[in-house]
Amino acid sequence: MRKILVTGGAGYIGSHACKELSRAGYLPVSFDNLSNGHKKAVKWGPLIIGNINNSNQLNKVFTKYKPLAVMHFAGCISVGESEIRPSKYYKNNVKGTLSLLNVMKKFSVKYMVYSSSGAVYGKTKKNPIKETAIKKPTNPYGWSKLISEKMILKFSDICGIKFAILRYFNASGADKLLDIGECHKPETHLIPLVLKAALKKNNSIKIFGNNYKTKDGTCIRDYIHVSDLAKAHVLSLNKIIKDKKSFHLNLGTGKGYSVKEIIDLAKKITNKEIKVNIFPRRKGDIPEMIADSKKAKRILNWKIKNSDIKTILETAWNWHKKQI
Numbered sequence: 008m009r010k011i012l013v014t015g016g017a018g019y020i021g022s023h024a025c026k027e028l029s030r031a032g033y034l035p036v037s038f039d040n041l042s043n044g045h046k047k048a049v050k051w052g053p054l055i056i057g058n059i060n061n062s063n064q065l066n067k068v069f070t071k072y073k074p075l076a077v078m079h080f081a082g083c084i085s086v087g088e089s090e091i092r093p094s095k096y097y098k099n100n101v102k103g104t105l106s107l108l109n110v111m112k113k114f115s116v117k118y119m120v121y122s123s124s125g126a127v128y129g130k131t132k133k134n135p136i137k138e139t140a141i142k143k144p145t146n147p148y149g150w151s152k153l154i155s156e157k158m159i160l161k162f163s164d165i166c167g168i169k170f171a172i173l174r175y176f177n178a179s180g181a182d183k184l185l186d187i188g189e190c191h192k193p194e195t196h197l198i199p200l201v202l203k204a205a206l207k208k209n210n211s212i213k214i215f216g217n218n219y220k221t222k223d224g225t226c227i228r229d230y231i232h233v234s235d236l237a238k239a240h241v242l243s244l245n246k247i248i249k250d251k252k253s254f255h256l257n258l259g260t261g262k263g264y265s266v267k268e269i270i271d272l273a274k275k276i277t278n279k280e281i282k283v284n285i286f287p288r289r290k291g292d293i294p295e296m297i298a299d300s301k302k303a304k305r306i307l308n309w310k311i312k313n314s315d316i317k318t319i320l321e322t323a324w325n326w327h328k329k330q331i
């Protein structure tokens with residue numbers, strides 16, 4: 008069976024990718040330090056507990072499993088935290104990717120699918136955002152992803168690694184069978200926080216800024232279901248193996264929802280009262296981010312199946328209810 012090393016395989020998007028890899032006939036080998044991931048999310052292959060910044064640990068895994076390719080998810084993910092603790096982001100996301108690339112080079116592993124982000128674009132003039140848009144991140148998280156992308160490009164030049172750099176917009180929702188879902192500690196993302204507020208009496212949600220130049224003053228994001236993202240990863244892997252050509256893709260739905268709209272929809276779906284408090288803007292936030300994913304649909308024949316906002320919220324709600 009072809010083995011794929013999945014860094015961050017115990018995490019939210021990584022674990023959904025493992026499920027999809029397994030369905031496609033690969034063996035996902037998860038490598039995770041469990042700082043954000045969970046042992047119980049690793050269900051479709053072995054889990055090796057380790058740190059991507061530790062090349063000895065990586066060497067051992069590459070020696071034992073001889074992976075055909077790497078899917079690289081391990082890293083820090085919170086825009087707000089990256090403003091406060093930038094070195095954590097550069098160490099885990101940039102240095103960690105470099106460490107992984109060096110080991111891939113040493114073991115001649117030729118394929119990489121990289122978990123990048125729409126945050127590499129920063130504040131763009133136009134929405135939806137195409138892959139060719141100017142990249143000017145507004146926070147250390149976005150920079151850490153963009154610098155990592157550049158390193159992957161260089162390694163591709165010097166040692167022939169073929170890559171798929173996937174820039175996702177807002178990953179959300181949960182596996183429909185509820186095998187896995189989103190579980191960050193602490194949680195910083197909007198949808199899980201809104202649903203957690205709905206679950207607990209007297210809990211409220213903060214809106215970070217209601218004076219943006221958007222339709223209702225709150226930020227607009229493009230929410231894409233995590234299972235649709237997982238599918239795009241496997242399609243990308245298959246494509247780079249088959250065609251031996253690298254590419255960058257934006258992954259989103261092309262549709263945006265404001266923070267207020269998400270809260271209102273969550274109230275309807277959960278049938279719960281959710282208290283709202285207005286807070287100042289969060290540093291580094293961008294008013295509106297919507298993906299143009301035509302390229303992904305064209306070159307991968309990617310079909311978005313689970314990303315209407317109702318399905319996203321319902322699957323996430325079912326998952327969160329199951330956790331209590």
Ligand code: UDP
Nearest residue numbers: 086195196197200213214215226266289292
């Ligand atoms: N947001 C918010 N309250 C929260 C968490 C997030 O108002 O408790 C806003 C945040 O400022 C952003 C949007 O919701 O405009 C999506 O944020 P999230 O952290 O989920 O994802 P990001 O787009 O930062 O990757």
